[in-house]
Amino acid sequence: MPRSSKPQKPNNSDSEIIYTVVGFRSPYREGKLRTIELVGVPGIRQKNGQCVVPEKTQRFFDSLLVGKLFTVSIRLRDCNFNQLKIWLYDTDATMRERGYEVASIDNRDLLIPSPIPSSQLEAIYVLDNELTGPEYQKWERDARQLLTPLFQEFITPPEPPDILANNPVVQFLQSLGENLDPYSQAKRKITFNALIVQID
Secondary structure, three states: OEEEEEEOOOOOOOOOEEEEEEEEEOOOOOOOOOEEEEEEEEEEEOOOOOEEOOHHHHHHHHHHHHHHHHHHHHHOOOOOOOEEEEEEEOOOOOHHHHOOOOOOOOOOOEEEEOOOOOEOOOEEEEOOOOOOHHHHHHHHHHHHHHHOOHHHHOEOOOOOOHHHOOOHHHHHHHHHHHHHOOOHHHHHOOOOOEEEEEEO
16 A cells, blocks of 8 residues: 655664655545545665565555555545545654754644553654634544544553563464464554644
8 A cells, every 4th residue: 555655864874774755645436535644654775775665564555554545534534634644653762873963842732542551552642733612622532533642553462570481371472362363462562652643
């Protein structure tokens, strides 16, 4: 489903890891949400200078984030959001540590905190669009209904204590969990704990 990608400035010019902007287009005829642009997707810079996002990384974001949004948008009949731009955001990192720029946020923006303590995704910030009155109320309701389901996609089971790490029963349960959720390990390694969303 990815449409396009372009590199952002990497953390280190000698590193092969760079951060890209990847565009996704809805595969569905239903729903008004047509495109989603993700900023901060990790990719690899090849020797010829081209940026490639590994297929495993594409599937991760497609399954847990982009695909979920396109699916939920179909159920929101009155939602008129056409495009989203989403920055992957680490609230504890500086721009230099992050390796790419994100949109600025302030107290005018809508904050949606995670209702699920075990979710690796802790918050979603939706950039203010200067609506007021009933228009703002509808916009806020639609934004919450569309984005809140993302928190459950990033739930991870608790890690066992070190003393039990080599226990055969614990290892079996861990492998069973990974079979049920093939992204469980990847979710523990994500480099963001929040999203910044611009709605058009």
